[in-house]
Amino acid sequence: xxxGETVLIHAGSGGVGQAAIAIALSRKCKVxxxxxxxxxxxxxxxxxxxxxxxxFTDSRNASVFEKHVMEVTNGRGVxxxxxxxxxxxxxASVRCLAKYGRFLEIGKFDLFNNTALGMEIFLRSVNFxxxxxxxxxxxxxxxxxxxxxxxxxxxxxxxxxxLPYALFSNNQLEEAFRFMATGKHMGxxxxxxxxxxxSDILSLPRTYFHSQKSYVLVGGLGGMGxxxxxxxxxxxxxxxxxxxRSGLSTGYQAYRVKVWRDQGVNVIIDNSDVSTQSxxxxxxxxxSELGPVGGIFNLALVLKDAMFPNQTAEHFEIVSKxxxxxxxxxDIASRYLAPDLDYFVTFSSAAxxxxxxxxxxxxxxxxxxxxxCEERREAGLHGLAIQWGAIxxxxxxxxxxxxxxxxxxxxxxxxxxxCLEMLDLFLQQSHPVVSSFVPASRIVSxxxxxxxxxxxxxxxxxxxxxxxxxxxxxxxxxxxDSLMATEIKQVIENKKNISLPVTAFSSLTFAKLMDMESNxxxxxxxxxxxxxSWLIYFLLLHMSFNLNxxxxxxxxxxxxxxxxxxxxxxxxxxxxxxxxDEIRDLATLYSARLSAGYSYDPTVKVKSQVTxxxxxxxxxxxxxxxxxxxxxxxxxPVDVFSIAGHHHCFHERPIELGAHKIINDVFDKNxxxxxx
Numbered sequence: 001x002x003x004g005e006t007v008l009i010h011a012g013s014g015g016v017g018q019a020a021i022a023i024a025l026s027r028k029c030k031v032x033x034x035x036x037x038x039x040x041x042x043x044x045x046x047x048x049x050x051x052x053x054x055x056f057t058d059s060r061n062a063s064v065f066e067k068h069v070m071e072v073t074n075g076r077g078v079x080x081x082x083x084x085x086x087x088x089x090x091x092a093s094v095r096c097l098a099k100y101g102r103f104l105e106i107g108k109f110d111l112f113n114n115t116a117l118g119m120e121i122f123l124r125s126v127n128f129x130x131x132x133x134x135x136x137x138x139x140x141x142x143x144x145x146x147x148x149x150x151x152x153x154x155x156x157x158x159x160x161x162x163l164p165y166a167l168f169s170n171n172q173l174e175e176a177f178r179f180m181a182t183g184k185h186m187g188x189x190x191x192x193x194x195x196x197x198x199s200d201i202l203s204l205p206r207t208y209f210h211s212q213k214s215y216v217l218v219g220g221l222g223g224m225g226x227x228x229x230x231x232x233x234x235x236x237x238x239x240x241x242x243x244x245r246s247g248l249s250t251g252y253q254a255y256r257v258k259v260w261r262d263q264g265v266n267v268i269i270d271n272s273d274v275s276t277q278s279x280x281x282x283x284x285x286x287x288s289e290l291g292p293v294g295g296i297f298n299l300a301l302v303l304k305d306a307m308f309p310n311q312t313a314e315h316f317e318i319v320s321k322x323x324x325x326x327x328x329x330x331d332i333a334s335r336y337l338a339p340d341l342d343y344f345v346t347f348s349s350a351a352x353x354x355x356x357x358x359x360x361x362x363x364x365x366x367x368x369x370x371x372x373c374e375e376r377r378e379a380g381l382h383g384l385a386i387q388w389g390a391i392x393x394x395x396x397x398x399x400x401x402x403x404x405x406x407x408x409x410x411x412x413x414x415x416x417x418x419c420l421e422m423l424d425l426f427l428q429q430s431h432p433v434v435s436s437f438v439p440a441s442r443i444v445s446x447x448x449x450x451x452x453x454x455x456x457x458x459x460x461x462x463x464x465x466x467x468x469x470x471x472x473x474x475x476x477x478x479x480x481d482s483l484m485a486t487e488i489k490q491v492i493e494n495k496k497n498i499s500l501p502v503t504a505f506s507s508l509t510f511a512k513l514m515d516m517e518s519n520x521x522x523x524x525x526x527x528x529x530x531x532x533s534w535l536i537y538f539l540l541l542h543m544s545f546n547l548n549x550x551x552x553x554x555x556x557x558x559x560x561x562x563x564x565x566x567x568x569x570x571x572x573x574x575x576x577x578x579x580x581d582e583i584r585d586l587a588t589l590y591s592a593r594l595s596a597g598y599s600y601d602p603t604v605k606v607k608s609q610v611t612x613x614x615x616x617x618x619x620x621x622x623x624x625x626x627x628x629x630x631x632x633x634x635x636x637p638v639d640v641f642s643i644a645g646h647h648h649c650f651h652e653r654p655i656e657l658g659a660h661k662i663i664n665d666v667f668d669k670n671x672x673x674x675x676x
């Protein structure tokens with residue numbers, strides 16, 4: 001700032017505004033500031049006597065303050081704008097700049113929303129500077145030192161003074177935010193966290209895993225094992241050894257392992273047979289190469305269910321091998337190969353304590369592991385056996401029953417998120433045998449059975465009279481917080497067997513709930529949103545574009561036909577050889593195939609050899625696995641070839657990419673096999 005320059009400071013009564021006015025006046029600059037009320041104007045006049053009536057204008061009306069600035073400066077504009085306003089007010093502020101002016105943007109709304117700014121303003125040789133104080137603080141030390149020197153100099157000269165503030169206690173957070181949202185404050189809004197005296201804080205134990213230690217998961221490549229491993233990684237584990245005789249057999253397993261390795265996690269897949277002493281020793285020695293063994297988790301299970309007259313010694317041995325024999329050998333090996341073991345965990349079952357028809361061997365094997373964990377505790381070692389009930393999201397029950405609400409041994413399916421929460425608690429306590437299950441009788445409470453879905457949700461939201469509420473008002477507008485959303489989600493899942501995505505809750509209303517209750521029309525509308533995803537995938541095959549922008553434009557359209565027209569128009573601009581009607585037909589066919597594939601559940605596997613030629617730059621393998629999940633429906637391993645390009649390159653440059661050679665080699669191989 002130079003002496004005599006004119007400075008426009010928005011929101012002058014705020015903390016930043018008052019500080020900026022003080023600095024500008026100390027540099028002998030002329031100040032114009034915006035305020036929203038007469039009280040704020042009077043406050044600033046009293047705090048800064050140099051300001052007069054012409055120094056103030058309205059912050060809530062862009063045309064008013066733009067006109068005032070031009071009148072006060074005789075049409076020249078201001079030399080500096082300190083802006084915190086957004087949208088049309090930002091544009092008006094830009095127009096207030098004089099030639100060679102400087103625009104200092106400290107607001108974040110337009111920056112984060114990537115709001116367009118007309119380039120014409122730069123014909124005046126102006127400078128536009130975006131300022132994020134967070135980046136300045138985290139930047140070079142010399143910049144921070146210079147700022148500190150300026151602050152010290154300002155304090156010594158009297159320019160930098162304490163700002164007025166409104167003080168709230170630490171139990172008035174909601175009131176503080178509401179007060180700030182009203183825009184009535186002058187200066188800062190301050191929350192006093194503590195007054196200097198010590199205070200008691202409730203401490204909740206939380207499990208973390210040492211990044212320098214290794215963790216062995218036997219049978220950890222199953223559905224539940226992968227979820228637990230991912231949870232362990234999120235809690236610090238960086239060295240994982242999966243003991244599995246079958247290794248990576250699905251695309252999802254390969255995908256999870258790749259994601260972990262990309263995160264810097266060391267992952268080893270070991271096929272040792274831990275039901276032998278040598279195999280258990282090999283697995284622990286392999287883990288020790290990554291770091292001291294910190295935990296052993298035996299998640300393995302084999303089911304050979306049969307009523308007692310039909311049970312055989314062979315069945316008993318098969319079930320016992322994964323549970324009893326493996327756990328015994330791991331226990332023995334760990335006592336001298338892993339002396340600093342933090343966790344020795346075995347997964348038992350509610351069938352051990354409650355019993356389940358046909359699972360005598362399984363229940364006995366689990367019971368043995370529990371007794372072993374009790375012995376380890378008595379010896380001063382860690383030992384934990386967890387009696388799990390039915391797991392609904394992943395695992396054996398999910399595979400056999402499709403995740404349906406079936407009761408097993410008197411318990412109902414438990415969500416994997418709930419299992420992880422319980423595992424966190426179990427690892428923090430000292431009992432050798434614990435259990436976690438949902439009693440089948442509690443799936444539907446009496447209240448849920450007698451009340452409508454809307455009435456239950458109204459009770460959660462604290463609404464006593466549903467008739468006085470606008471049915472089209474969203475739950476968010478009615479005060480729904482994250483805890484309420486979680487409870488409502490559980491109610492909908494239990495009562496209607498519907499799992500809604502988190503994004504759906506921002507627009508959920510009582511009208512939609514009632515619609516759902518009556519004829520499930522809401523579900524159909526939710527599924528209809530997949531139309532947008534199908535069209536996005538179709539466009540990705542043929543062109544590059546701003547995915548978020550196009551997805552938002554398509555989702556905003558009311559129906560499939562309008563979304564189809566929009567997508568066809570976008571692709572037609574870069575594909576002059578195709579008409580809009582042709583593109584519509586192609587997109588419709590592609591969407592129909594995706595939709596059919598999405599709902600298709602194959603009952604038999606493909607027996608012939610399958611070869612996948614995929615686009616290496618498409619990026620789908622990050623989510624679908626190296627073989628796009630084909631290995632799950634094929635009896636033989638899938639041959640995968642990756643072409644360096646996108647999908648549209650296949651028909652534009654097949655020879656250059658070498659796709660033709662791969663196809664010819666496959667045909668030649670098949671012909672040779674047939675001749676033999």
